[in-house]
Amino acid sequence: MSHNVLAFCNQKGGVGKTTxxxxxxxxxxxxxxRVLALDMDPQGNLSTVLSSGGSSPGDAGIADALSGRSDATLADVVAPSIWGGVDLVATDPNSESLAFVRDELILGGAGRERRLRDALELLAPSYELVVIDCPPSLDLLTINALVAARRAVVVSQSALFSANGLARLRRTIDVVRRSYNPTLELVGAIINLHERNTVAGREQLAEIADCIAIIGDPVPKRVVLKDSAEAQTSLLDWGTTDARNLAGIYRRTSELLMEGVGSGTP
Incomplete structure (x- = not known):
């Protein structure tokens, strides 16, 4: 795919991927x-923080666009988000619908890995950036996201258990590249929840950097990151110097992602 589709992934939960x-x-x-955000996590956390509040339980979402039992297209389930210029394809956090679709894909037969890619084919060129928030697992929902993506972005803590999980994730990305999506590029890792003033934090960051490119500056561990997301508020609107500094890190990282810096990592 020629358009800028990014899959944010890590099979481990709690690393701040949705934030x-x-x-x-x-x-x-x-x-x-212009951005399109797709929530591929059955927990629906990205939908919770980006939803404009105009949806109701039972509204059509990404599960409907991926299910073989529905006639809905991805364009049918796109909705406005809290911000102008950002559209959302949501997952209802109070519904098991996407989990049911995940199970449906297991028995889906030929083409089950391409459901999202096929659904995005006509819609993605309308956006300059498409981001996919993957579930914290290496199941068929994550596989669908990686097959649909142009670039894979790992979100990881600078912690030992996060570094250890990178090898398994890289193997999955390699399999997807060889079998389904030869143009998929592993851009690198965004390091989140970094404690640079600790010896362990610095050592584990160095370990991660030995096996994958680091995109931008590591994001320090700050409560405001999660608080502002849960409050559906931009860091620049949060009103503190710390929040504005953090916004600067994300701005520079976003610029690198748009430029494709770090892409082509083997």
Whole structure:
């Protein structure tokens, strides 16, 4: 795919992947880019923080566009987000619908890995950036996201268990590239929840940098990152110097992602 489709992934939960996606989307739209955000996580966390509140339980979402039992297209389930210039394909956090589709894909037969790619084919060129928030697993929902993506972006803590999980994730990306999506590029990792003043934080960051490119500056561990996302508020609107400094990190990282810096990592 020639358009800029990014899959934010890590099979481990709790690394700040959805929060990172939220703030990258904010930075991209502030730079004037039209953005489409897709929530591929059955927990629906990205939908919770980006939804404009106009949806109701039972509204059609990404599960409908991926299910073989529905006639809905991805264009049918796109909705406005809290921000102008950003559209959302949501997952209802109070519904098991996407989890059911995940199970449906297991028995889906030929083409099950391409459901999202096929659904995005006509829609993605309308946007300068498409971001996919993957579930914290290496299931068929994540595989669909990687097959649909032009670039894979790992979100990781600078922690030992996060570094150890990178090898497995890289193997999955390699399999997807060889079998389904030869143009998929592993851009590198956005480091989140970094504690640069600790020896462990610095050592584990160095370990991660040995096996994958680091995109931008590591994002320090700050409560405001999660608080502002849960409050559906841009860091620049949060009103503190710390929040504005963090917004600057995401702005620079977003610029690198739009430029494709770090792409082509083997």
């Amino acid at each position: 990172t996606t939220f703030h990258i989307v904010d930075a991209a739209r502030r730079a004037g880019h």
